[in-house]
Amino acid sequence: MAAKHIIIGTAGHVDHGKTALIRALTGIETDRHPEERERGMSIDLGFAHLTLPSGIVAGIVDVPGHERFVHNMLAGASEVDMVLFVVAADEGVMPQTVEHLQILQLLNAKRGIIAITKRDLVDDDWLALVMDDVAEKVKGTFLEGAPMVAVSSVTGEGLDELLKLMDKIAQEVPPKDTTRPLRLPIDDAFVKAGFGTIVRGAIFSGAVKVGDEVEIVPKGILTKVRSLHTYGKPVEFAVAGQRAAMNLIGIEREVIERGDVVTHVGAMLATDKVDVRVKFLPRSALYPSISVPTLRHGSPIRFHLGTAERIGRIFFFDRAEVELGEETFAEIRLEEPVACAWGDLFVIRTYSPMVTIGGGQVVEPMPPQRRRRKAAGETRRLERKAENERSYIAALIDEIPTGIHLKEIAKRLFVTSERVKGFVDEFVASGDAILLDNQIVVSSNFVNQVRNALVSQLQRYHAERPLRRGMPKEQLRSAIGVIAEVFEQLLQRFVQAGEIVLDKELVRLPSHEVQLADEHREWAQRMEQRVKAAGFAPPEIDELLAEFPHREQAADLLALLIEQGKLVRVAEFVFHPSTIERAKQVAHQLCQQYGSFTASQFREAVNTTRKYAIPLLEFLDQIGFTVRRGDARVLR
Helix, strand or coil: CCEEEEHHHHHHCCCCCCCHHHHHHCCCCCCCCHHHHHHHHCCCCCEEEEECCCEEEEEECCCCCCCCHHHHHHHHCCCCCCCEEEEEECCCCCHHHHHHHHHHHHCCCCCEEEEEEEEHHHCCCHHHHHHHHHHCCCCCCCCCCEEEEECCCCCCHHHHHHHHHHHHHHCCCCCCCCCCCCCCECCEEEEECCCEEEEEEEECCCCCCCCCCEEEEEEEEEEEEEEEEEEEEEEEEECCCCCCEECCCCHHHHHECCCCEECCCCCEEEEEEEEEEECCCHHHHHHCCCCCCCCCCCCCEEEECEEEEEEEEEEECCCCEEECCCEEEEEEEEEEEECCCCCCEEEEEECCCCCEEEEEEEEECCCCCCCCHHHHHHHHHHHHHHHHHHHHHHHHHHHHHCCCEHHHHHHCCCCHHHHHHHHHHHHHHHEEEEEEEECEEEEHHHHHHHHHHHHHHHHHHHCCCCCCCEEHHHHHHHCCCCHHHHHHHHHHHHCCCCEEEECCCCECCCCCCCCCCCHHHHHHHHHHHHHHHCCCCCCEEHHHCCCCCCCCHHHHHHHHHHHCCCCCECCEEEHHHHHHHHHHHHHHHHHHHHEEEEEEHHHHHHHHCEEEEEEEHHHHHCCCCEEEEEEEEEEC
């Protein structure tokens, strides 16, 4: 049986002993940079791993505690399965203790252990006071009631108890989601001599194997996985819950940055605008000495999602500014795109000074272009989208009634197309939607609207153009305003239902038949006689139509005669079928006599000019009667 894998993250104020604790538990030094070791302070993410007594393998992310590096802490706090919340016994709760707790709460952390470090520096009475204070501070958060253990990384006191608690909670962590596509947010990238570019991160979902084609989002870079490592060992595949290092083929280190995501090709969106539900922290949750500026409509913010940090602006639908503690929907516009999906959790910090003030859930990763914000309507739509995947798909179908691909929905939700189709099949069964070509879903209301518009357009066209067998298909599509792919699918659906008739490129109602009035029959006879009498010097179409009092009706009648084969259009001329047959006979005779013939020979034989002879010869080529070879023609 394969080992279970989880991710553990640390949190806590600077110099409270997070790195020393990880080193004591794993024997691994997570301060990788010389500057960190010189200063005795983590400034970037550190990584270690540990096999717990039950055999569960834990990847550990050690985050910096200094307030200047909270953005790095945020990159490591996403999607952790368990938190080691560290408070030093000699100092107690400090500003970053509070801010890290807020961040974890906003990122929906569910499990944790409170480790009171530096036990060896305080007496029992002081330790009891600190533990009581910490228990008070975590009330109302995911850490309320969490196990608390005092440890010393120097003497080893409490480490065995901590390890047992970690193992117990690790067994409660549910299995990772392997049904979704691969998602590895990059938190580190470097070049290794002889190998090239290596990227690292925790696999949030899915799986990857050596040789897989992958995409770097939002960059849109396609590459392949040359090799994989998990916890320092080469492997053929890696799964959700593991930290992995990937050697990518043909990628320069300079084009990759923390915040990019490795995923399966075409599985994930890149977006620079998101609709969100955001909850702002109450002032009581902030450290007392922190001053927070008022957040107004259009204020600049720092947006943290996964391992990415982006500068953006926040726009509200129903207010000009927000107060701390409020919850609302908003649109966030980013200066640079980010890899994103429905349901992703994020954190917002003020632009300056940098203070964590809120966070929430992405409700729409690809918002429509908005000219105005209609607060009530937008809020209702977003509330529906925020409920669950099913409600989101239903809202999307209503919002984009002209049709949306299953693959597009899957990218927005970051799930497989098969999962989306399961929901869509429910909507189809209930009559709320229709699936076209097994890949485009449209709302039933929209289909009915198209049907009604189509019938109305054809009725009007038949009334205005009674001499036409039907309306040109592209003209009909343009009049209704439906994209070509969806229009073709709906047209076939209406044909199968017997609601319309499709005759080549013409569309008509089943009840429509061309019926010529006496006047039109007279015109038809005149046209045929006029063209037949002209022989090999026929009139141009405009010239012929000018001979009749109602040009549009005459044009429709001419088109009908051409469709019926009573007249033949050749370029801008109209020939009689008997003339075409005579032209074939002449071409046949010339070939029998000379083996082939030139345009001049044909022109002389039918006693006409090049103006008529050349278009007529090209017409014979088009219908496959003759073949041109150089300056001569032969029978096909």
